Amino acid sequence: MVSKLKKNYRRYLFLIPLVLFIADYLLIVNGWMKIIDQFVFESLRFFASDQLTEIFKIITNLGSFWGILIVIFLVFLVNRKVSYICLGASIIQTSLNRVIKAIVRRPRPNVDVFIRESNFSFPSGHAMAITCLYGLLIYYLYKSEIRYRKLLIVICVLIIVLVSLSRVYLGVHYFSDIIGGILLSSSLVLYISDIPSCQA
Structure with a gap:
């Protein structure tokens, strides 16, 4: 009985971050995240320096297309099954991100930027990509x-x-874009990890 309840609980666990993602979006639409977005941005920029900027430019590439692909290839050398799951999940999250961005059409922050991005802002593609890949790796580890x-x-x-x-x-990105990306990919990771053929 207890094991059955636990199994049913796990099956619907992915709904928690999904509901929180929707809540984040609604807060953004109603303008209730502006203060938090501004606070986080100003707090990070308080420590701005040429050295830190260069470090973050390197770090941010870990969430790029090639950054993700290289890690998946390295995983492939160790565990093919996990690498295939990570690749499939990455394709799903990328498609999902593009669809939602096209629907929401949130503009990028109107601030001084250190790099340029051309598409829309919500949810963060890098946050989704990095959470999806490394979230799955955390599960398998x-x-x-x-x-x-x-x-x-x-x-x-x-x-x-x-x-x-x-x-x-x-x-x-706004901080709320990041939160949205992390939550949506967390939901995807939880859903995938509950699929019998994908379980460790």
């Missing part, structure tokens, strides 16, 4: 018994956080 798995999980979490912050610091 947690289920594995490989050496240094705890350290690798911490590194994965740090990469998600740093890439996400880099997008706000560089001026190409």
Whole structure:
């Protein structure tokens, strides 16, 4: 009985970040995230320097197309099944991101930027990509018994956080874009991890 309830709970766990994603969007539409977006941006820019800017420019590339593809290839060398799942999930999240951006059409922040982006802002594509890939890696690492798995999980979490912050610091996203991207990909990761053929 307990195991059945636990299984049913896990099946619908993906709905939690999905509902929070919708809530984030509604807060944005109603203008209730402006103060938080401004506060986070100004807090990060307070520490701005040429050195930090160059560091964040490097870090942000981890969430780019090639940054994601290289990591998936490295995973392929270790575990083909996991790499295929990560690749499939990355394709899904990229398609989902483009569709939502085309529907929402939120403009990029009107601030001094350190890099240029041409498409729309919500949700953050980098935040979605990095959360999807490294979120799945965290799941498989947690289920594995490989050496240094705890350290690798911490590194994965740090990469998600740093890439996400880099997008706000560089001026190409609002903080609420980042939150939306993380939540939507978290929902996708939870959904995929509950599919029997994708479980560790």
